[in-house]
Amino acid sequence: KGDITFGHLYRPWNDTANPNRTNLFCPSDCDQQYATYIHREDGCCRCRMKPAWELDLTDVEFLNVEYRRRRGTAFIILIEQLMNYKYQILIHTYGFLSKIPENVCDFAQKLVKLDLSGNGITNFESISCLTNLDTLLLARNKILHVKNETFFGLSMLRVLDLSNNDIKVLEPNTLSDTSLFLHSANFRQNQMKTIDITNAVIENPFCKIDYSDNKITDFTNEVSFQINPDKIYGDGGYIDLADNVFQTWINFTDLGFPDLNYFGKVVSYGFDLRRANWTCDCKMQPFLEKVKPYLGKIWRDYYNITCTEPPELSGVSIADMSMKNKLDNFICNISVTSGCPLGCHCYEQPSERRTVVNCTGVGLTTMPSKLPAFSNIELLLENNLIHELGDIEYLTQLKKLEINNNPLRKISSALAKRIKYNVDISLNCTNLEKIPITFKQLDQHRVKLGVCNITCDCSSKWVKEWISAKSDNSNHNELYCKASGGNIPIISFNFDALDCAVDQFLIYIAIALALFLIILSVCMFVLYNYRYELVLILKNPTIGRENMVSMLYDIYIVVNENNDEALLWTKTVLTHKLKRLGYNTYFPFRDYIFGDLREEQIIQMLSKSRDVIVLLTSEFNLNEENLNTLYANLEWRHAWNNFKTNSSERNLIVINFDQLKAGDFDVSPLKAFLRLKMTLDFADRSHSLMGDLLARIGPPSRVNKKPIYKQTNGYYNNLNILHYLSKCK
Structure with a gap:
């Protein structure tokens, strides 16, 4: 029959994901369109195929409903009981059913389609017996909650429509059970505020899962799902999450993706996240950096999501910024409660691998007492009234320190000990008498001292040796030694004319005394703690x-x-x-x-x-x-x-x-x-x-x-x- 009626338009198709299905037919033009791409041909068949009863109605029996109570209780009845049809379909839409007919399991062997859209059904827990059911349409009912065992064992279920209900809870693993082989699932226009990751990351191939036009703000991971990098999930299709109320970008680490590379490697389908109130900030940047090389090659319209916040980026295409290398715009502002000094502007910028604390020109008289708990901080303190640079714990967090145009008079010797060797430092030492010798351990190529007029004595000799080691000879003419006849460039100053030998002798005496005190302390410690042993x-x-x-x-x-x-x-x-x-x-x-x-x-x-x-x-x-x-x-x-x-x-x-x-x-x-x-x-x-x-x-x-x-x-x-x-x- 199939060869005569529709053989020229459709051919039998075996779903490799669910080999038990033998009554599915693929459009012939899928063969022509993807003749050399078997993988795409399978996807075409899966999403455009038709079951046998939709192509030939002569072997289909339509069932009826008989109400038994005014509250919507009903039973399924047969009109032509003498006929032996291969398939059965029940369509009863826009009635007043309060639940699925009580004797539905009596028809489990042949029932392939159940359409009860537009009724008043509040739950449907009694369908696990329908092991041959292909299509379940329950749109526009009053369902509030869907349990994760509802569809368990329904391996023939291909089409599911629960749109326009009042669903608030879709339990974890409702759609991800490996016994399910859904091609499409529709949850559009419900009342869901969150969606569990297990209902979005699905192993079996599918065409579309629609969660659009809900009230979803975030994904959850209630069962501690972890992605398996050795599997391929979905194998085509996409998940529609458009017209929800997302604001903050998705935290993939919390959702079981410890490495963002796993997402592109194992999730073989797309997500539509358009028309949400997205805040374009630093949380979005790492993901966009990963997908940037592929956006131009695999462009889809649903990738074109736009920013709502901050105001300067409102309406701007996120994908467009990514492809045009404008990821520097994705920053996260840091509040005072998170450690930003009062009056300063602090933000995290992942594209530059830095956190900026900008306190330029805010009238500071001392260094900030604390900074945000981040590493690679760039601290900008220009144009303030700071007189002293002290030893503060957060100096170990710095990547850069700019403190030009401040009336600096003193720098703590401990400051350079705490700062990392490769930190960029820029300061003006116009009012400084001395530069701490601890600066000697910093990279002189990264330190800019500006114009300095220092007192040159034996303790300053190291400065000349330190800056002379610069390969580019920069800043030499900005360091001067104070002299009676005028300031002399430190490079030209004759330190040999100073009697530094005495000072050197005193240094040796001090070192020897320090060693003696250390040895004496160790001996006293040993004598005290081991006096009885002696x-x-x-x-x-x-x-x-x-x-x-x-x-x-x-x-x-x-x-x-x-x-x-x-x-x-x-x-x-x-x-x-x-x-x-x-x-x-x-x-x-x-x-x-x-x-x-x-x-x-x-x-x-x-x-x-x-x-x-x-x-x-x-x-x-x-x-x-x-x-x-x-x-x-x-x-x-x-x-x-x-x-x-x-x-x-x-x-x-x-x-x-x-x-x-x-x-x-x-x-x-x-x-x-x-x-x-x-x-x-x-x-x-x-x-x-x-x-x-x-x-x-x-x-x-x-x-x-x-x-x-x-x-x-x-x-x-x-x-x-x-x-x-x-x-x-």
Whole structure:
């Protein structure tokens, strides 16, 4: 039938994007027009094709509507129920339907077109069953909201018309689902104020999506869309956004385009943005700079958008300015609240990669206290009353500084240190006596000093050398040295006639003194922060002392009695082992005489003890007011003082019971013990704790105590007891 009726005008067409469609026909003239451009031929077919039922109505059944209630509820009915048509179409326009007929799903198998334009339908959520629906026309109804699952699964839907409704919300991803293959979608003349980027950046090919004549002011990105640079989106067609109320240019970065190059690379269709209230400013410039090379080659009428603001650009074609290299006009004014000094004109100009702060002739007596938070600032301060250039933080932001025609008398030496090397500086130094030597670190080719009459002495010799290095010899005749016989060009001034050697000697003295003070400061810092380490290195508690005197106690044991594990080990192991080896020990937990003043007894017993063993636990680093902690810290302080004053006979041994680190303590003797690794490790896997301990405390001092080991050449053969003591931990 097709070959006879319309075969000479249309041919069957397979949509490569949606190969399941088998009832579409392409105009034959698309073949003739784009015979050598298959890609364009496909686009022509897609946008001009017709389905089979529009070319031949003999196989189409038209359905009817029967109202069941006055409020607009209706059902679809068949008139000729005996006929078996291939396609079904329902057209019921300008009625009073309040919703889509309730039994529409009963006709899902053959229904290809549903035209209910001009009714009172407010929602249409019940159409997901219409899997063969090709055309859905719901223009001029009362629809307010379109959900993103409304068209899900309608892979045959090709034409959608929701124009002239009251739609305020079109949810994200309503049109971008990959199961949709829409050729056209019409949302013209609705009430939308924003459009989500997912409803404008669509993967499948389309012809036109119309959002014109709404109230759209901006794009949104509610689902954090990010462009995929490896895909091609749209493949032809365009999106009509004309006659909306856009003002500020689109921020493509916020819409998922981190690089503007992606936009032209992957979005293969156009946007009509005409007849909006566009403000032509710096936000528009980066985009126009990217598309400028292509505007002349791929010109479309809808590219010709015009400016509304600022007034001087009203009605001017944006594309025309771009193609004529007038992007300098696209600037953003910066307000006082954004850092522009009062009375100045500040603006950002991306085409020149600069921000201008123009304070020319506004009566300033000092430099501005702050500038906008931008880089590459050009600060123009000409024709003011500024007497001094000071050191201000924003100097690091400058690209250019112009301060001509100001009565400058002083320039801070720190100014040149803060300014970047390649900054352009222009000033007049007529009233200056000195030019700071810090200017020597600036690029002399970028500094214009104007006419200067300076005092030339030994400290000014560098100026002559500095400007002499200029390759173009510019400004030489503008710098003069004051002299009794008149001003002399600095190039001709004889600095060798000045006795600068003395001054040079003083400079060397000052440098040497400064170095001495720095070294002294470093030494003082080291001595203060490492004073305890120095004491330990000199007195070396890791070597046992020879027993030259006899004292009442060989060893005083310090344990914080709040630590039950350390206390138990000392009572059951340490004191017993030392006793068997012939040592007389004083252990406060065991030997303290109740009734005596605790501090006096600590001092007295430490004075009668030769060596001190400290079990270092975490309680030594606490600042709590617990008595046991206070007494343990008191014992430690007196033991440390005794060790410092008489380390040749007394020794101080620290056992790291809780495996503490140097970082657990502030500057203190305990920190020094840990830092120098002069403690004994309680958890030593070699089981040598008691052997190492005996090597540090020396032999017993009391003659009536006979140890079970033998002394040989000042060292102790403790091999016989190591097996016995190996379980001490």
